[in-house]
Amino acid sequence: MSPHASPWTKTSWQQHTVLQQPNWPDKAALAEVLADLSIRPPLVFAGEIRVLKELLAKASRGDAFMIQGGDCSEDFSQVTAPKIRETLKVLLQMAVVLTYAGGKPVVKVGRIAGQFAKPRSADTEMVNGVELPSYRGDMVNSAEPIAASRIPDPRRIREGYYMAASTLNLLRAFTRGGFASLQRVHAWNQEFVSQSPMGRSYDRLAKQISQAMQFMETIGIPTDTPQIRQAQFFTSHEALLLGYEEAMTREDSTSGGWYDCSAHMLWIGERTRQIDGAHVEFLRGVLNPIGVKIGPDYDLDNVKRLIEALNPANEAGRLTLITRLGMKNIEKALPPLLREAKREGYNIVWSCDPMHANTYTAPSGLKSRSFNDILSEITCFFETHWSEGTVPGGIHLEMTGENVTECTGGARNIIDSELSNNYLTTCDPRLNAEQSLEVAFQIAEMIRS
Ligand code: PEP
Ligand code: CO
Numbered sequence: 001m002s003p004h005a006s007p008w009t010k011t012s013w014q015q016h017t018v019l020q021q022p023n024w025p026d027k028a029a030l031a032e033v034l035a036d037l038s039i040r041p042p043l044v045f046a047g048e049i050r051v052l053k054e055l056l057a058k059a060s061r062g063d064a065f066m067i068q069g070g071d072c073s074e075d076f077s078q079v080t081a082p083k084i085r086e087t088l089k090v091l092l093q094m095a096v097v098l099t100y101a102g103g104k105p106v107v108k109v110g111r112i113a114g115q116f117a118k119p120r121s122a123d124t125e126m127v128n129g130v131e132l133p134s135y136r137g138d139m140v141n142s143a144e145p146i147a148a149s150r151i152p153d154p155r156r157i158r159e160g161y162y163m164a165a166s167t168l169n170l171l172r173a174f175t176r177g178g179f180a181s182l183q184r185v186h187a188w189n190q191e192f193v194s195q196s197p198m199g200r201s202y203d204r205l206a207k208q209i210s211q212a213m214q215f216m217e218t219i220g221i222p223t224d225t226p227q228i229r230q231a232q233f234f235t236s237h238e239a240l241l242l243g244y245e246e247a248m249t250r251e252d253s254t255s256g257g258w259y260d261c262s263a264h265m266l267w268i269g270e271r272t273r274q275i276d277g278a279h280v281e282f283l284r285g286v287l288n289p290i291g292v293k294i295g296p297d298y299d300l301d302n303v304k305r306l307i308e309a310l311n312p313a314n315e316a317g318r319l320t321l322i323t324r325l326g327m328k329n330i331e332k333a334l335p336p337l338l339r340e341a342k343r344e345g346y347n348i349v350w351s352c353d354p355m356h357a358n359t360y361t362a363p364s365g366l367k368s369r370s371f372n373d374i375l376s377e378i379t380c381f382f383e384t385h386w387s388e389g390t391v392p393g394g395i396h397l398e399m400t401g402e403n404v405t406e407c408t409g410g411a412r413n414i415i416d417s418e419l420s421n422n423y424l425t426t427c428d429p430r431l432n433a434e435q436s437l438e439v440a441f442q443i444a445e446m447i448r449s
């Protein structure tokens with residue numbers, strides 16, 4: 001019998017095996033937090049979620065392109081105005097570069113305002129020679145390398161909700177209130193980037209955009225329009241802690257369907273995408289756009305069953321498959337997936353995560369990723385889609401607006417021994433602002449040629 005034969009409810013996931021959940025020591029406190037959150041205001045609204053789905057439907061057809069990016073794991077201590085602003089700036093810059101080059105709208109989706117829970121490969125990890133329970137994201141425990149700080153604390157779920165709310169509040173202000181206006185395209189270039197080759201390329205492009213707008217004004221076309229003065233920006237995170245996601249799930253009063261109002265888009269990670277598992281069961285029933293990570297060891301039949309379970313009506317924009325195959329595997333692993341999906345006529349947004357299968361441990365012990373490996377996977381992703389006649393619809397990056405040294409390479413050629421200079425991530429290594437912009441310029445180059 002299909003694992004999805006029974007009707008869906010927002011609690012039906014509880015009848016399925018649920019992986020990667022913390023072992024909360026205080027179950028009563030957990031229940032109290034979740035009951036409280038279930039009556040708090042939604043973070044996003046059904047109408048916004050439907051707008052994103054329409055944009056992703058365009059991306060599935062090649063009429064738009066999605067940039068999804070942000071921290072591997074957001075850190076409560078970093079929920080500050082400068083940090084949020086810098087991340088937004090880089091995403092806006094990348095979007096401008098790609099819109100200008102690709103000549104199609106760019107859908108901006110942050111890994112932000114809720115990316116607080118992490119799946120882990122092992123229950124414990126070694127930190128400075130000491131074995132500790134693994135850090136599972138700020139919504140669960142603290143990254144501080146002390147055993148007591150690693151005990152899951154349900155109060156952190158509540159804190160995560162309020163952190164997400166305050167992040168979203170600022171994002172809404174920035175994107176509606178003039179900060180994201182194309183008239184300010186120059187101001188998004190950070191100081192530390194502006195003197196770099198990428199920063200200079202960006203300045204040239206920004207100048208062209210400003211000139212185009214001046215021209216429009218000169219001939220009497222108003223530039224004081226929402227299209228120019230506002231940006232559409234969406235949020236996303238891995239739907240990992242199902243108790244929290246359930247508490248944020250609401251029935252839409254206008255259309256009647258169920259929406260997970262913790263973010264516009266949710267994705268299922270590589271470690272929790274079992275067809276009969278709780279994560280697939282939960283997400284199949286909410287109407288948000290859903291992503292699924294697909295790693296190099298995927299089983300084709302299994303992926304097909306996932307597609308049919310999560311998008312039985314084959315609705316365009318509903319399902320994004322985020323391939324994270326690794327630059328060594330992508331050439332072999334991507335074509336069979338694309339061919340089968342094409343043969344079946346599945347509507348899918350294909351997105352490339354060039355981060356998660358290209359991680360290595362540097363001699364210093366720090367986890368890193370090389371810019372060249374990331375770029376190789378992206379290049380192969382585009383070329384494979386073009387040769388298979390399918391559509392490369394998006395990119396999924398771990399990145400930050402800060403000047404970190406977490407990934408090696410890029411225009412400034414960060415080397416292994418420099419990683420410790422400004423290595424700030426609590427989880428996976430991120431592209432810094434300049435490296436992120438460089439990715440955008442490289443993709444722009446590919447789209448143009
Ligand atoms: C992530 O996106 O941070 C992540 C854990 O990815 P994956 O599920 O693809 O390993
Ligand atoms: Co990660």
